[in-house]
Every structure is written in C-alpha cells, then in structure tokens.
Amino acid sequence: MTTSTLDTTAIVTGTEPGSRAARKKRPVSRRPGAKKTAGDWVVLGFAILIGLLIAAPILLILLNSFKSPSDYASNGPLSVPQSLYTDGIVAFWERVDFPVKLWNSIFISGVVALGAVAISVLNAFALGIGRVKGRTWIVVLILLANMLPQEVLLYPLYFMFKEVGLYDNTWSVIIIFIVIQSAFGTYLLASVYGTFPKEVLEAAALDGAGKWRILTSVVFPISRPTLSVLLIFFFIWTWNEFLIPLTFLVSNANQTVPVAIASLQGDRLMDVTTTSASALLGLIPTLVFFLIFQRTLTRGITAGAVK
Amino acid sequence: MTTLTPAPPKRRPGSESLIPGTRSRTFWVYLIPGLALLTLVIIVPLVWNVYLTFTSYRGIRPPEWIGLENWEKLAGDATFWTSFANSIAMILAMVVVPTLLGLVLAAVLFDLVGRKFGGKLASFFRATYYLPQILPAVIAAIVIGWILRPQDGALNTILESVGLGGLAHNWLGSPDTALVSLMVILVWVQIGYPVVIFMAALQRVDPELYEAAELDGANWFQRFQAITVSIIRPEIFVVVLTGTIAALKVFGPVYTLTRGGPGDSTIVPAYYAYSEFFQSQQVGYGATIATALTIVIAIVSVVFIIVQRRLEKQEEAR
Numbered sequence: 001m002t003t004s005t006l007d008t009t010a011i012v013t014g015t016e017p018g019s020r021a022a023r024k025k026r027p028v029s030r031r032p033g034a035k036k037t038a039g040d041w042v043v044l045g046f047a048i049l050i051g052l053l054i055a056a057p058i059l060l061i062l063l064n065s066f067k068s069p070s071d072y073a074s075n076g077p078l079s080v081p082q083s084l085y086t087d088g089i090v091a092f093w094e095r096v097d098f099p100v101k102l103w104n105s106i107f108i109s110g111v112v113a114l115g116a117v118a119i120s121v122l123n124a125f126a127l128g129i130g131r132v133k134g135r136t137w138i139v140v141l142i143l144l145a146n147m148l149p150q151e152v153l154l155y156p157l158y159f160m161f162k163e164v165g166l167y168d169n170t171w172s173v174i175i176i177f178i179v180i181q182s183a184f185g186t187y188l189l190a191s192v193y194g195t196f197p198k199e200v201l202e203a204a205a206l207d208g209a210g211k212w213r214i215l216t217s218v219v220f221p222i223s224r225p226t227l228s229v230l231l232i233f234f235f236i237w238t239w240n241e242f243l244i245p246l247t248f249l250v251s252n253a254n255q256t257v258p259v260a261i262a263s264l265q266g267d268r269l270m271d272v273t274t275t276s277a278s279a280l281l282g283l284i285p286t287l288v289f290f291l292i293f294q295r296t297l298t299r300g301i302t303a304g305a306v307k
Numbered sequence: 308m309t310t311l312t313p314a315p316p317k318r319r320p321g322s323e324s325l326i327p328g329t330r331s332r333t334f335w336v337y338l339i340p341g342l343a344l345l346t347l348v349i350i351v352p353l354v355w356n357v358y359l360t361f362t363s364y365r366g367i368r369p370p371e372w373i374g375l376e377n378w379e380k381l382a383g384d385a386t387f388w389t390s391f392a393n394s395i396a397m398i399l400a401m402v403v404v405p406t407l408l409g410l411v412l413a414a415v416l417f418d419l420v421g422r423k424f425g426g427k428l429a430s431f432f433r434a435t436y437y438l439p440q441i442l443p444a445v446i447a448a449i450v451i452g453w454i455l456r457p458q459d460g461a462l463n464t465i466l467e468s469v470g471l472g473g474l475a476h477n478w479l480g481s482p483d484t485a486l487v488s489l490m491v492i493l494v495w496v497q498i499g500y501p502v503v504i505f506m507a508a509l510q511r512v513d514p515e516l517y518e519a520a521e522l523d524g525a526n527w528f529q530r531f532q533a534i535t536v537s538i539i540r541p542e543i544f545v546v547v548l549t550g551t552i553a554a555l556k557v558f559g560p561v562y563t564l565t566r567g568g569p570g571d572s573t574i575v576p577a578y579y580a581y582s583e584f585f586q587s588q589q590v591g592y593g594a595t596i597a598t599a600l601t602i603v604i605a606i607v608s609v610v611f612i613i614v615q616r617r618l619e620k621q622e623e624a625r
Contacts, residue, residue: 036423043419050412051435054495057450058438060461076468077454077461123341130324130334142341145349147604149556151580151597155359155590156352179348182341201326211329215337240443242559243581258443262563265449272459279453282446290441294434 058283065089065280069271088277096260097252098281104249105239105256105285108170108177113234115178117227120185125215127186128193129201139190145183150243161248172248173256177241181234192226193219232293239286257282353601359594366588377595387596390576391603393486397557397575400490401497402550406543408494409501412436414535416502417509418517418527433506437499444496448560451492455479479564482572489573492560501546508539540618548611555604576600 064077068085075082092098123142127135157176158167166172196219204218220227245256246263255263261282264270270278324331360377362370381387421429439447454461455478463475478488512534520530536543558577561567567574567582576596583593 040419040423043415044424047412047415047420047432051432054439054498055435057454057495060454061450064461073459076464078465078468119341119344122337126334126337129326130329130331130337132331132334132338138338138342142345144353145345147552147608148349148353149577149580149597149600149604151558151577151584152356152594152601153349153352154581154584154597155594156355157348160347160352175344176348179344183345186341196325198325205327205329211326211334214326236441242443242445242562243577246562247585258445258559261449262445262559265452265563272453272456275449275453275456279446279449282449283442286441286443286446290438293441 061276061279061283064273065277067273067276069273072273085273088271088274089280092264092274092278092281096264096278098257098260100253101255101257101260102285104170104254105258108173108245108256109235109238111174112177112181112238113231115174116181116185116234117231119178119182120189120230121215121220121223121227123182123186124189124193125219127190129196129219131194135190139187142183142186145180146187150180154244154247158247167248168250168254170249170254173241173245176244176248177238181237185230185234188230189223189226192223196222232289236286236289236293239289257285356594357598359591360598362591364590364594366590370591373591377592380592381595381599386571386574386579387576387599389571390574390579390596393573393575394555396486396490397493397554398551400493401554401557402547404494405497405550406501406546408498409505409546410531410536410543412498412502413505413509414531417506417512418530418535422514429506433499433502436502439496440499440503442496444557444559445563447496448492448563451495452479452564455488480569482569485565485569485572489560489564492564493554493557496560497550500550504542504546505539508542509535512538544611544615548608551607551611552604555600555607576603 060077063081064072065088066084066086067075067081068083068087071079071082071085126132127138132138153176157172161167161169161172166175200218200222201214204214209217239256240258241256242258242262245259249255249259252260261278264278265275324334359370361372361374363373363376364370416429416432420432442450457463457477457480460478462478466475476484478484516534517530520534525533556577557575558581561573561575561578562581565573567578577600580593580596580600583589583596587593
C-alpha cells in the first residue's frame with residue numbers, strides 16, 4: 001500500500017484549486033504575462049471552446065426552464081425567454097413535493113457523511129496507528145464494499161431489511177452507505193495515519209494518555225482537515241447515489257432528489273419546459289454544494305498544510 | 308496500559324503499534340463496529356447472492372436448488388454477451404477518451420494557460436470542466452436527454468433552424484445512434500475527473516524542468532511526452548482503474564435514458580441484472596449476472612494492480 005498513499009492523496013486534494021501549490025512557493029517564472037505567441041492564443045481559444053461545450057447543456061437548461069411551452073415552440077431553445085415564466089418550475093416543485101425530497105437527501109447524505117467519517121477514523125486508527133496484523137488484507141476486504149456492483153447486494157439486503165422492518169425507511173439507505181463510503185475513507189485514512197508523526201504520539205503516551213484519549217484529542221484534531229474533505233466527498237457521493245435509493249425507498253415520502261426527478265421523466269404530463277425545469281431543480285443543489293465545497297476544501301487543505 | 312516510561316522497543320515487526328507501550332492486537336476493538344457493519348451489509352449479502360446463482364427463485368416461493376443451470380444459460384445468452392460488448396463501449400467513453408483528452412487538457416491548462424495567462428484562469432477552466440462530474444449521474448443524463456428529445460429537443464430544433472433538418476434524428480430512440488449518444492453523454496460526464504486529478508499531479512512537477520527542456524529546444528509535444536506523462540503515471544493508473552470499474556458498473560444513465568433499448572442496443576450488465584430482478588422476477592438469473600459482473604471487476608482490478616507493480620519494479624531497476 002505504499003504507492004497508494006500518494007495516489008489517494010492526489011484524489012482527495014485534487015478537487016480543490018491550488019491547495020498543494022500553496023504549500024510550495026510559486027517560482028517567479030510562473031507569473032502570467034510571459035510573452036504570448038499567436039499559438040498560445042489559439043490554444044487558449046481551444047480551452048475556451050471546450051469549456052463552452054461542457055457548460056452549454058447546463059446553460060441551455062437554465063435558459064429554457066423559464067420559458068412557456070409556446071414560447072419554446074415558437075422561438076426555439078436558443079432565444080431569451082420572452083417573459084419570466086415560472087409555472088413549469090412551480091408545477092414540478094409541487095408535483096414532487098420538492099422540499100420533502102430535499103430534506104430526505106440532506107438528512108441521508110448528512111448522517112452518512114458523519115457516520116462514515118466516524119467508522120473510517122476508528123478503522124484507520126486500528127490499521128494505520130495500531131498496525132494490527134494482516135492490515136493489508138483487512139483493507140482489501142473493506143475495499144470490496146466500494147468495488148462491488150451494488151446489484152449483488154440488492155436482493156439479500158431487501159430481505160434483511162424487510163425482516164427487521166427497515167425496508168422503505170431512510171435508515172436502510174443510511175446504513176448501507178455508511179459502509180460503502182467508509183470503505184474509501186478507511187483506505188485513505190489508514191495510509192495517512194500510517195505516516196502519523198511518531199513524536200506526537202510518543203509525547204501523548206508519555207503524558208499518560210490512553211489510546212482512546214490519544215485518538216480523540218491528538219489524532220482526530222490533527223487530521224481534521226483531511227476528515228473535512230472526506231465529509232464533503234461522502235456527502236456529495238451519497239447525494240448522487242441512485243440504484244440503492246431507487247430500490248429501497250419506494251414510497252413517495254422517502255425518495256431522494258435524484259430518484260424523484262428521474263422517476264417522473266417520460267411522464268405524459270411533462271411538457272418540454274417542465275422537463276427542463278425538473279432538470280434545473282436537480283442541478284441547483286449540487287451547484288450550491290459545488291460553490292460551498294470549493295471554498296471549504298481550500299481552507300481545509302491550507303489549514304492542514306500550515307500546521 | 309500506558310506507562311510513564313515506555314517499554315523498550317521490541318524488534319518484532321507488526322506487533323508494535325505507533326504508540327509506544329501499546330500492542331497491536333489491543334487495537335482490534337476499534338475495528339469491531341466497522342467490521343460488524345461490513346459483514347452485515349456486504350459480506351453476508353455477497354455470499355447469499357452467490358448462493359442464489361445456483362437456484363431458481365422468483366421472489367415468492369423459497370429458492371429451489373438447480374445447480375449450474377443459471378451459469379449454463381448465461382454462457383449461451385446473447386443478451387448477456389451484448390451487455391458486455393456494450394461495457395467495452397462504456398469503457399471507451401468513460402476511460403479511453405476522457406483520459407486521453409484529459410491528459411491534453413491538463414497539460415494545456417498547466418503548462419500553457421497557467422503559465423502565460425495566469426493560474427486563476429486555469430483554475431476557472433478546471434472548475435468548468437469539472438462541473439458535470441458533480442451532478443448526480445441521473446441528473447446529468449436528464450439534462451442531455453432533454454437536449455436530445457426526439458420531436459422538440461434543443462438539438463433537433465437547432466438543426467432545423469440552421470437548415471440541417473435532414474440531420475434531425477431520434478438520437479436515443481433509434482438503434483443506430485442510441486449507443487453513440489449514450490457514449491457522448493458519458494464522455495461529457497467523465498471528462499472533468501482526469502483533468503482535475505492530472506492537474507493536481509502536475510503540481511509535483513518542478514516548473515524549472517519545463518523551462519530547462521524549453522531552453523534545450525524541446526517542443527511542446529516532447530515536453531508533454533517526456534515530462535508530463537512520465538511524472539503523472541501513477542495518477543493515470545488510478546484514473547484508468549477507477550474509471551474502468553465505474554464503466555463496468557454504469558447503471559443510472561442507462562436506466563434514465565434508454566432502459567437498455569431500443570432492443571438490446573444499450574443494455575449493460577448492471578441494467579440487465581436489475582431488469583431480471585425487478586421486471587422478469589428471475590432473481591436467480593439476475594444474481595448470476597451480477598456475480599459474473601463482480602468476477603469481471605475483480606479480475607480487471609487484480610490485473611491492473613499486477614501490471615502497475617511490474618511497471619514500478621522495472622522503473623526501480625532502471
């Protein structure tokens with residue numbers, strides 16, 4: 001697992017802008033304003049073009065969610081809405097009872113993120129710092145949870161949860177995803193904790209702190225930046241899950257945002273702009289997280305780097 | 308358990324923890340909650356699912372043992388083989404194209420845009436490219452599915468308005484274009500992932516290396532090959548491996564957009580297993596498909612890791 005440390009660190013630090021760079025001082029030569037050739041401008045144009053292509057579908061949805069179907073029919077998808085038409089959004093909002101779905105998603109993702117971080121910390125403490133025997137194999141076993149196609153779990157879990165009365169209950173999904181997300185967390189944290197500064201642990205042990213105290217008042221606070229990154233990842237990954245919420249949360253009142261929106265697609269009552277509005281409602285929460293997420297991550301990582 | 312004077316370090320590898328004076332095996336208690344949950348949610352269902360592959364089971368009466376019948380049926384099932392052939396198309400769309408394109412884009416943003424036009428601009432591009440990645444896969448599918456609607460979809464409407472109405476098409480509804488349309492959607496979803504990871508990896512590269520190479524007369528492509536690709540090879544492995552696993556498991560977009568159709572043209576193993584479970588109620592057979600997919604994923608992962616180890620050893624030997 002020696003090489004994996006590096007890889008997973010890259011994954012976790014990958015999504016926030018320039019965090020690792022903050023650690024090193026940027027050499028002067030990388031300042032903008034070096035001489036630009038015509039070729040450079042062509043390449044910049046290429047980067048802009050790709051960016052436009054990638055953003056275009058989202059912009060189209062934004063543009064057309066505020067149009068009436070007749071406006072769309074006569075002026076096409078590229079025109080600016082003639083008047084701000086919100087009936088599509090309102091209709092869809094009421095039809096899926098959006099606030100309920102939003103709360104379900106927030107609740108499930110939030111509890112999963114917290115639970116999975118807790119389990120990851122406990123596992124990683126035993127594996128990375130405790131160095132229990134056979135730890136490599138334990139990590140491989142735990143990683144199974146992440147690699148399996150979720151289809152293999154569906155039927156057995158369906159019966160197990162039905163037996164204990166948790167079928168069609170948000171807690172069934174919460175328990176499943178705590179296990180699945182903590183698999184990645186354990187994998188990552190175990191290698192992070194494996195390189196935990198030994199002097200800090202020694203000093204704590206000399207002061208008479210027991211294992212639990214070392215975990216809660218030394219290891220946990222020092223690794224908090226990494227944990228907050230994991231927390232955000234787990235939240236968003238759980239929010240985006242589809243198959244298991246689709247099969248385990250059958251009643252309307254328990255559905256998550258993606259499931260509720262997906263199950264209404266192709267419905268006869270969904271006209272062209274209402275469908276666009278439904279996609280918009282699915283986009284907005286994740287776009288909001290994206291904005292919050294970028295800032296938190298940058299702060300989290302730089303705080304860890306300064307230490 | 309904690310002593311003021313730590314015990315003299317024992318030289319038995321694996322028995323000593325990083326905390327002086329504590330034995331490794333006393334840490335097992337911290338693994339109990341995690342391993343208990345893992346057993347309950349992953350291991351028991353996995354074994355149970357393997358058992359179901361040897362049964363005929365329609366979800367109501369108890370499973371009936373039929374030996375290898377499901378596996379024999381699987382070997383001769385044309386739909387199953389189609390679903391795996393489509394998995395190769397998914398790998399092309401979610402791994403091959405995004406990785407190649409991602410390498411070029413990351414290098415362009417890092418080596419050129421970042422250097423000549425400023426890091427802020429490069430970060431902005433990166434965020435834009437990453438946008439589809441943060442959407443739930445099904446929402447991303449709905450967004451593109453909306454654009455590809457057959458009668459009044461944006462793409463067809465735009466084609467008509469510029470006089471190319473002849474090209475308008477039922478993109479997701481006709482067998483000749485459904486798979487390709489799905490692939491385009493997945494490229495769009497996936498492209499940000501390699502760009503972000505590769506750009507993070509490039510932070511390791513010493514910019515002076517590029518400048519030295521530039522002074523020595525290396526052109527952009529030579530620098531790209533000799534510096535960029537060789538330094539970020541570990542990340543390329545991670546992206547290819549995780550992407551391949553994701554491509555083999557893809558379900559949400561297929562479910563939302565095509566349900567495997569028209570015919571079997573976009574069926575993938577995960578969706579095939581799902582439809583056997585919940586539409587045909589052939590639970591034993593669905594379990595067999597899911598188990599076969601698990602085996603393929605396991606083999607792919609092991610092969611990848613072995614190849615990676617080999618390459619690393621070669622590197623060290625050099």
